[in-house]
Structure formats: structure tokens, C-alpha cells
Amino acid sequence: MSRPLAGKKILVTRAHPQGEGFVLKLKGLGAEPLHIPLIKFQRCWTDKTEDILTNLHDYSWVFITSFNGVKFFFEWLEEFKVQLPSCLKWAAVGSKTEKALHEYDVQASFVPESYHAQAMQAEFLSKNRNPGKVLFVRGNLSKNVLPEAFSHQGIPFDSLTVYDTLLVKEVKNLGEMLPEMDALTFTSPSTVKAFIEAVDVKSARYVPCFCIGSSTAKAAEAAGFQSIYVPHEFTVDGMIEIIIDYFQKEGKLHERP
Template sequence: MNPLEGKKVLVTRPSSQAGGLLKRLERAGASPLHVPLIEFQLHESKENERILSKLHDFKWVFFTSSNGVKFFFEWLQKMKENFPAACQVAVVGEKTKKAAECYHLLVDFTPSEFQAEKMAEEFFHSYEEPGSILYVRGNRSRDTLLNEFKNRSILFQSMTVYDTLLIKESAIIGKHLNSLDAVTFTSPSTLQAFLHSVGKNRETALTIPCFCIGSTTADEAVKLGFKKVYYPNVFIAEEMVQQLVNYFSKEG
């Protein structure tokens, strides 16, 4: 019998990004419950217009999410600007790299591990004097890389291209909370939205096995009080599903 057979697993990813994870869970025998807890929208800003009008001044553009790539190019289209051929591109991982390549960007740097700390360490090992950097982000992105730029006296500009919005209407979760076998999270924002949605049932929610896509989200889960937190060595959805399979193979 498949270890995930009949297991009800909550998926909190936005509808636009949940398809792959839902299919993988279903193929593994699980019964996924999809309740999107966040959504994304273009971040409107006069500052972004100013930055993009001088895009050719930057030597590097850093992308730390596929959303950053998507909304950055929405901004480019809005401004009728092209990506400068001379500008180099750094991405945090394979998913972000694929998103960049969809817009015909040549990716010059990807770290060996999909996290900001490793990205900073390996990038500056290879490029001690990289020149000016444009850091593309969402409104809830961490400041890990920005702090690294400051500490190294790197010339940089931060550009917020999208906003992450928490969806508060999620009564479905309360209805199914006691029957959930596991919950999955792909960002700290989904964790925060989940705990907001469960309200007075927080203590019950914190006892459900919690599977995160990476160490940043897992650290936030621990900080928020989840009792059982797991994340894979490789920060991708396929490996998170494998972690679920491994867990229930042991736990039953």
C-alpha cells in the first residue's frame, strides 16, 4: 500500500503555482486539499519607473523567485523597455532559472543550494567586485542579500515588483482541520496566513506534521510553534512530496 494512500494533505500555494504539487501528491496516493492562502499582484511604484528608465546602468540583476521574474517583465512591458544585453543575471535556483529562460534571459550565476545565504557566499567568492546590482524582490522578501550587499559596500538598488497578499477568507480549513494528516507550506507568508485562518484552533493546528519547501520556511514554522517540522535537502516540490512519503512510511 502506498504510504500516502488516503492521507489528507493541505496545500496552501496560490492557484497559479499549485498544479504541479497537487498532481505529485495525487500520484503518490494522497488526497490533497487545496486552499490558496496567498495571492500576488503587481507592485505599483513611481520609483520602479525611475529604476527601469536607467536599467542599462546595472551590471547585474538578481532574481530570488520565479514571481520576481514574472512581475519584473510585467514592469518592463508596461514601461516598453527591453532587458539590456550587457546586463548579467543571477538567480537563486533552478525554478527561477527556468522562469528567466522563458523570457530568453541567459543566466550567468546560480548557487549550488537554493537559498539566499548560499547565493551570497558563492556569488561574492566568484565576483569580488561585481559592479552595480539591481535586486528584484517582493514586498515580503527577506533582507538577507540586501544586508550582504551593504556589508560588502556593494552599489545596489532594490526594486519591489510584486506584493504578496494574505487571503483571510478560509473557513474551509477550520472545517477540515481535525482530519488533516499533514500541511505543506512554500513560503513564510503561507504559514502566517494559515495560522490566521485557524483562529482559536491554533494549538491543534500546531500539532499537525508540517512540511516546508526549504529551510527559510521551516525556520519560520519552528518560530511560530509547529511541533513537527520537516523540509527536504533540495528545496523543490518533488523532494517535499518525497519527504511526506518517507515520513508516512515510518509513521504509518
């Protein structure tokens, strides 16, 4: 069995439970992951939560852009004992979100070819000029790319925040473990923010830093990291591919001619 990351110590900052799957994949490749979740999630109530969820028949499409969006949205539906209208269509940002919908017996009608909000809005609007009223399900730190696109196109929509992203304040021994790390991984700008609040980033600025997407990479760059890598596909599997590629190339750099 190939173990291309044998012995590599890799920091995983992703929250539970998604971080656990990342850790298992790294272990399967021979790595020695250190899982220290730097963010956590909690269900969020707003003054329009109940009104929107009990009037889902007003919408044609529901946009969901994360696993957590699916999880907490359906928790609220269960809370209010809401039955989903059969006419609703669903847009999921990527395969993981689509798979999460499947767990609730919901089939996504639209998944973009590239897994990020910019591609999602461009591809969706090119295929759906008059989609009807849209419900955008989000977390408190979600970007406004989609709402701004809907506004610009004159598409009626509502946004519903169903969860909050919270930074983990107490992170024990992370600073002491950093000198041993061969790589750092970040799966959101929030994980970068939590990291730099927990430790002195100067002690890790030259450690290879693997980011799940462009917005996370921008946060890492602003924080002072010097070696930043982003996969073509903004997924954990894409991150793993570039981590493997990095260490294979690094090994070749140290081979004798």
C-alpha cells in the first residue's frame, strides 16, 4: 500500500466532525496528523427563522453552500416539524454538500463544476435566467457573493443564517508543537484567524501552509504565511493531492544527482 506521506506531521485545524475524516485520510497515507480544531459551530436563531421555514412554499430554489448549512437547516426543519414542499429545487456548492443533502433524501438540481460561490453564481445564472424566489441558507461568516449576484440580477431572495462559526479560545500546547510540524492545513479563513490568535504566527510563517480555497489562502497571506498552496479543486481531497505532490517534489529536490 502506498504511503506517500509516511512520517509527515500535519496539523489539521478543521472542526469536528469533518476534521475526523480528513485525519483518517491522512493516516491512511502514512502521515501523523495532529488534530486541533480551531473553530466550532452552533445553531443560530434569528427573528425570521420560523417565518421563513414555515413558508418554504414561497421559494423556488434553496441554495446551500456547506455541510454545516445542510445540517443546521434540517435541524431547524425538525424543530418546527416542517414538511418540505415537493416543488422546491436545491442548489449545492459541491459534492460534499450534495452528499449531505442525500442524507435527508433531497436531490440537488444544480451543482457547479467548480466548487466555490463565484463559479456557482455565474454558472447558475447562465442556465437559470428567471429562477423565481431564492432562499440562501448560510452561516454567519458566509460571503455575500451570491446575495450580491441575486440583487444585481433582480432575483428576489431571502438569506437565512442557520449557524454561527465560533473561534476556539483555549488551545493548549499548540505553540509548543509547531516546531515539529511538517505542514499546516486550513479549511476556512476562520481557521486561519483562530490560529493566529492562538499562537505567534512568526514561529510558523515558513511552514508549508495548505489552504482549501482562494479566500482561505488570502487570509493566510494576510497573516504572514510565506509558503501557501491551494488545490485546483477546493476540497479536502484536492488538498491531500497537493500535499502529496509537495512532499514528493521536496524529496526529489534533496536527491543526489
